[in-house]
Amino acid sequence: MNFSETLCISSFLFLLPFSSCLSLNTITSNQPLNDGDLLISTPDKFALGFFSPANSRNRYVGIWYHKIHEQTIVWVANRDSPLNDTSGVLAIDSHGGLVIYGNKSRGSPHWSANVSVPAENNCMAKLLDVGNLVLFRNNSAQTLLWQSFDHPTNTMLPFMKLGLNRVTGLDRFLTSWKSAEDPGTGNNSFGFDPTGYPQWFLNQGGAPRWRLGSWTGRGWSGVPQMTPNFIFNFSFVNNQDELSITYGIRNESILSRMVLDESGTVYRSTWQEQNGRWLKFWSAPTETCDTYKLCGPNGICDPTNTDRFECTCLPGFDPKSPQDWYLRDGSGGCVKKQVLGRTCGNGEGFLKLEHVKVPDTSKTFVNMSRSLVSCEKECLKNCNCTAYASADLIGGIGCITWHGDLVDARTYPNAGQDFYLRVDSITLGAIIYFFFFFLTTIR
Numbered sequence: 001m002n003f004s005e006t007l008c009i010s011s012f013l014f015l016l017p018f019s020s021c022l023s024l025n026t027i028t029s030n031q032p033l034n035d036g037d038l039l040i041s042t043p044d045k046f047a048l049g050f051f052s053p054a055n056s057r058n059r060y061v062g063i064w065y066h067k068i069h070e071q072t073i074v075w076v077a078n079r080d081s082p083l084n085d086t087s088g089v090l091a092i093d094s095h096g097g098l099v100i101y102g103n104k105s106r107g108s109p110h111w112s113a114n115v116s117v118p119a120e121n122n123c124m125a126k127l128l129d130v131g132n133l134v135l136f137r138n139n140s141a142q143t144l145l146w147q148s149f150d151h152p153t154n155t156m157l158p159f160m161k162l163g164l165n166r167v168t169g170l171d172r173f174l175t176s177w178k179s180a181e182d183p184g185t186g187n188n189s190f191g192f193d194p195t196g197y198p199q200w201f202l203n204q205g206g207a208p209r210w211r212l213g214s215w216t217g218r219g220w221s222g223v224p225q226m227t228p229n230f231i232f233n234f235s236f237v238n239n240q241d242e243l244s245i246t247y248g249i250r251n252e253s254i255l256s257r258m259v260l261d262e263s264g265t266v267y268r269s270t271w272q273e274q275n276g277r278w279l280k281f282w283s284a285p286t287e288t289c290d291t292y293k294l295c296g297p298n299g300i301c302d303p304t305n306t307d308r309f310e311c312t313c314l315p316g317f318d319p320k321s322p323q324d325w326y327l328r329d330g331s332g333g334c335v336k337k338q339v340l341g342r343t344c345g346n347g348e349g350f351l352k353l354e355h356v357k358v359p360d361t362s363k364t365f366v367n368m369s370r371s372l373v374s375c376e377k378e379c380l381k382n383c384n385c386t387a388y389a390s391a392d393l394i395g396g397i398g399c400i401t402w403h404g405d406l407v408d409a410r411t412y413p414n415a416g417q418d419f420y421l422r423v424d425s426i427t428l429g430a431i432i433y434f435f436f437f438f439l440t441t442i443r
Contacts, residue, residue: 002066002067002068002069021036021037021038022034022036022037022038023037023038023040024037024038024039024040025039025040025042025126026039026124026125026126027039027090027091027092027098027124027125027126028092028123028124028125028138029091029092029093029094029096029122029123032089032090032091032092033048033049033089033090033091034088034089035049035050035059035086035087035088035089036049036050036086037049039125039126039127039133040066040127041066041127041128041129041131042129043129044066044067044129045065045066045067045129045130045131045255046063046064046065046066046074046127046128046129046130046131047063047064047065047066047127048061048062048063048064048090048127048133049061049062050062050083050086050088050090051064051071051073053071053073053180053181053182053183054180054181055181056082056181056182057084058082058083058084058182059082059083059084059085059086059088060076060077060078060079060082060083060183061076061077061078061088061090061100061111062074062075062076062077062183063075063127063131063133063148065255065271068255068271068276069276070276070277070278072257072278073155073183074131074153074155074157074257075131075133075148075152075153075155076153076183077090077100077111077148078100078110078111079153079177079183079184079185080184080185081100081110081111082110082184083100083102083110087102087103088100088101088102088110089101092123092124092125092135093109095115095116095117095118096115096116096117096122096123096137096145097112097113097114097115097116097117097123097135098112098113098115098125098135098146099111099112099113100112113135113146114146115135115145115146117137117145122137122138122139123135123136123137123138123145124136124137124138130157130158130159130160131148131157131160132147132148132149132157132159132160133147133148134146134147134148135147149161149172150170150172151172152172152173152174153174153175153177153183154174154175154176154177154183154186154259154260154261155174155257155258155259155260156174156247156257156258156259157257158247158248158249158256159246159247159248160246161244161245161246162174162191162192162244162245162246163191163192163237163242163243163244163245164192164194164242164243164244165241165242165244166194166240166241166242166243167241167242171191171192172191172244173189173190173191173192174189174190174191174260174266175188175189175190175260176188176189176260176261176262176264177261177262178262179262180262186262187204187205187264188202188203188204188209188260188262188263188264189202189203189260190202190203190212190260190266192243193362194243195362195363196361196362196363196364196365196366197214197361197362197364197366197391197400198214198215198238198243198361199211199212199213199214199215199221199360199361199362200212200213200220200222200245201292202260202264202266202284202285204264208292208293209264209285209291209292210222210266210284210285210290210291210292211292211360211408212284213357213358213361214358214361214391214400215236215238215245216390216391216392216393216417217391217392217393217394217395217398218393218394219234221357221358221416221417222284222290222357223282223284224412224415224416225282231249231250231251231254231256231270232247232248232249232250232256233247233248233250234246234247234248235247235248254270254271255270255271256268256269256270256271257269265283265284265285266283266284267280267282267283267284268280268281268282268283269281287303288301288303288310289301289302289303289310289410292408293331293407293408294310294311294330294331294408295310295311295312295330295331295333295334295409296311296320296330296331296332296333296334296407297333297334297405297406297407298313298314298317298333298334298335298336298405298406298407299311299312299313299314299317299330299333299334299409300312300313300314300353300356300409300410300411301409301410301411302410302411303410303411304411304413309325309328309330310330311325311328311330313334314334314353314406314409314421315351315353315421315423315427316336316337316421316423316424316427317334317335317336317337318334318335318336318337319332319333319334320332320333320334320335333405333407337427339424339426339427344383345380345383346424346425347424347425347428348380348422348423348424348425348428349380349422349423349425349428350376350379350380350387350388350420350421350422350423351420351421351423351427351428352418352419352420353411353418353419353420353421354416354418354419355411355412355413355414355415355416355417356389356409356410356411356412356416356417356418356419357408357409357410357411357412357416358389358400358409358417358419359387359402359406359407359408359409359419360406360407360408361400361402363402363403363404364400364401364402364403365400365401365403366391366398366399366400366401367398367399368391368392368397368398368399369397369398370397370398370399371396371397371399372388372390372396372397372399374399375388375390375399375400375401376388376420378399378401379401379420379422380422382401382403384403384404385401385402385403385422386402386403386404386405386406386421386422387401387402387406387419387420387421387422388400388401388402388420389417389418389419389420390417390418393417406421
């Protein structure tokens, strides 16, 4: 027996003799959805109805997977305005808007989709089989008025779009539940920072906790595992109208979701029918080096340094506070080494660092038409340019330049990308000498 059937039976027994436990295809002005009824998608992957999470007695309108036994809520309407009894109704009001009333008298709504269509009474709500609740005019064009995909809670489903509509200002991002018993807006959020070269951040209490990073053409710089494969395909859009990410699933029979949980962890999972459970195959943050700005300005985190401090200074830099560094506190970061006679353009060059998650790109400049060769030339001409890297690892074009301190860089054993750090002539010469000495020695 799946969750939807269990919910309907328990609601029916509790509400006798008044509950009807209807299974609906649509909600109209003449056909609302009462507590105990279900709105089923076509064919029947998702269901919408009233539910109570975990040990709570509060009632919410939510969307869940219809055919699996484990309660898996993917969206909640009235997450911050629960009902305390089973008199709730999800209806279309006289203005064509979708609302939740807390009693049969239909007074002030507990929740509203904030839609008003003057002189319209032919609006209809339907649950699509991708898990998207849509409200539309029931006309020949079926004009879309509102959709739940534009107002996500803690779950990203396949074909859902997250990101910013730069024309309307609509920003779609995930927010965690408060707890397993309370789906109210929690303390964690996960979404785009559009400044500089856009990137995703996981914030806790409004402060960055982990940086997913920027789009490299293959995936996100902070998630080397998240690349197009035989299960998923990803689409990233960044233009004057839109900044968004969407992922599709190649096999529609696979149930997959990405969730931001109450602890502030983002994870991706798929449903295993044979075991009857969700299998998590990726989560973050999980490593010490995932902590945002762990090594401070101009430091870099290396998770393979298990026998010593994960933080090191970038070449050409020294710890700002050697004492703190000795105590394994790298938050103060690093400062440029004092080099006598250092001048801009006097023998400076770039050192290639491999397998790097590039630093925070929120204060970078990006030119998507510039090649990596011209990127180096432009950066070298600008005395304030501290580093550069490719913005598109597939196309081989696109130039990101950093100006000022470099924060939240880390390395990977077999992932990441090449990162080109500006160093003075003495540091560059010392590194070249070291490698020349090393090669002649091993011969």
